[in-house]
Amino acid sequence: MKREVVITGLGLVGPFGLGTQALHSALEEGLAVHGEMDRGGGFHLSDSALSAGLVDQSELKQWLDPKTSRRMSLPSRLAVAAARMALEDAGFGRGELDRQPVAVSLGTAFGPTEFSVRILDQVRKTGPESVSPFLFMESVANVHAGQIALDNGLVGPNATLTQREAGSLLAVAQAHAYVSTGSATLALAGGVEEMAAIAHAVLDRFRSLSRGTHGPKKGQEQGRPFDLYRDGFVAAEGSAITVLEERGRAEARGAKIRASVRCAVRASDPTASAQNWGRDAIGLAQSLGAGLDRAGVAVGSIDRVVSGASGALQGDRLEAGVLRALFGEDLPPILTPKAVTGEYGAGLLGAGVLAVGDQGRWPTPGFEIVDPKCGLRPHDGRPLRPAQRVLISALSAGGSACWLVLDAPALAQDSQSSPTDGAAGEQFE
């Protein structure tokens, strides 16, 4: 694609709080995601995981008035709030994009589960005729993207993707396609998730969540990316929305450019099962390498990786395999924000954008011992040279994969130079 697409705005909502500063502070402090799921709904087993990264909903009133809020489910509120933040960050006033061909592209893993549960409870307890039309409207997976469009009058393509852990990055990749082909003048892209009790309980039943069952930190539920004693992730909710636009347009209006989307690479691992990650790290690495090559990105020019590793046993192993196969001995520093943001809620995307031009003083809370089957150590928080070219990586259970390469604004588009050394990721046999 010949149209260069840049990111000019970022809005964030998560267990870390609201806004870019809140996430950045949490990452630099190494504040592990924490919080407790309400298990009173009757879905959880007695020995289930407790931890979840939940949003403090009282904070949303900074961005949503009560009248707007009460028309929406929680994930719609998260998405609309994050979108408003992103547009403000990009320098757009309220209503400035009304009736313009602006795309909305959102990823969600589970969709609006809480309202779906309420509908099914109505069906079960009082019969199908008692189902509330409001609940149904807000139970459809694409309602959040629709609410963003309605809130801002956006009339371009409106896409919702459901591809679990890779959904947010795929949504950005799709938005990149819309803008770079001229199918939209601008796009709001990212992800949203609510962590309802039912989803949390089901993840726990699949043994996806950390229960702190073994290792030196037995009893502590925590996502420990790449750690030998990791036993799952901490599920979270939130939303991250980016504003993508064509570079010429952004420069013409004097927008601050956070990053350039150098390329998006998408692939699939057919060895995955329905509920787990696959094993074909080599195949995925080859697909990624081919995609980078097609975009004119030299592997050696990537000076930071923002990894989607979350503490998932097989997921982290696959991620490590891909990174090692791609970079060989020359692994750049690997940041693992999901130890802070939790899994889901697009925190990975938000952190990836923040990593551009950043010194990466992001330790990995919970990481202590290298897993030989992963063979790599995430970054320990030492200051690095500001990242010029960031690879964000998202592999999903079920087999989908997406990577984004973001360039710092000053990096020339056709530069393939490798930035001078920073602290490289250590690699173990």
Added chain:
Amino acid sequence: MSPRDFTAPADADPGVLDTSWTCVPVVTGIGAVTPFGWGVQALMEGVNSNRHSFGGLSVIGAAGQRTSLAGEVPHDQAALVGGVFESMTPLQRKRLARTDGFALAATHEALQQAGLDRRALRARGARVGLFFGSSTGAMREGEDFFFDLRDRPEGRVAVSRLATQQNDGPGDSVARHFGVGGPHMTFATACCAATMALEAAWLAIASDEIDMALVGGADGLCNLTFAGFNSLRAVSENPCQPFRAERDGLSLGEGAGVLVLERAALALDRGATSLAQLLAVASSCDAHHMTAPDPEGDGVARAIERALSLARVSPEDVSFINAHGTGTPHNDAAEAAAFRRVFGDHLEHLPVTSTKGAIGHLLGSAGAVEAVVSVCSLLAARLHPTPGSSGADPDFGLDLVQGTARALSTPEIGLSTNLAFGGANAVAVFARAGFEVRGAARP
């Protein structure tokens, strides 16, 4: 078309949508599972017969439902053990959700027609993508799990039935089974999900990311959507009558549709038969209301206009429209308004039909099945009728095909339109295989 053909003109206004490029992949295989049965033949025989496929609900309980008519995929034991399922163990087949089965069967049929198999797809690695649409995934199995959980919360309710519960379940099943190595994504944009998947596949081929795509959709009846649409009073108690004067709601259905889309040069090289060309796909949003369409049809009209512009065809070149046509008062009126705006006087000579009148609204998979029907309509140079007992709504000014299938005098270009909750709209433009596209190199 090589990536260099994608260069935006030097003087292109970055603020204006670009229509300077085009890309024309071809359809080489189609597959379907619908309330008329398993396979495209059953689908086309059914729609051309002027019958509808609706019957009493059995997949979910009808008790307490406001309406009880739906288009269910018939049980076909032979279909469930043959074809794509032959290589599976009984346990693997048991673990499949209904919608997974629909998706796999439709994909198998499409690939067979395209002369492809798992080995051929795996050999192409990351140059083959999977783009799917679904609204419900395997929701019905998820509902069973939920109801069991409510009945015995501490019980060890088997999670295995949730194996493919997510919305991406059917698409994931196809990607895994057939060895897709390239982009792999499921759209959940409600009723235009599959058409948006088609758009994504088209853009991916145009950008030289992939050479081939499995594009489709799968959806199954479930309590959530059946009760939900009824709560909106959107479902008719009788078989739906799209664009008819006495229409009073939609009929829900289930099934799957899949198309094999690939570069024309690739199809030629490997001796595959092109069934049709995909000239363009475009999408938009009304930003008007979450469940009701813009009564002026502005969003649909814009999507049609952009699609036609990208396809390098004028409204007068269009031979037929396979409309969204749900049979609800508001949808049909909005869509007709959009058609009038775009096609003007040409509309009264432009045959229009709605496949939903025969098989119901297949939600996220509707766009895929209707794309299959559109391809068949071009191949046969014939457009199926829209079943219904009342006459066409005279206010719409449509040439609605009624009673019998109509021969198309100029079977060159077909339009397939889909509208969705949230105001999303998506439009695909197909052309006869031999149609000469103006001013565009084939990819």
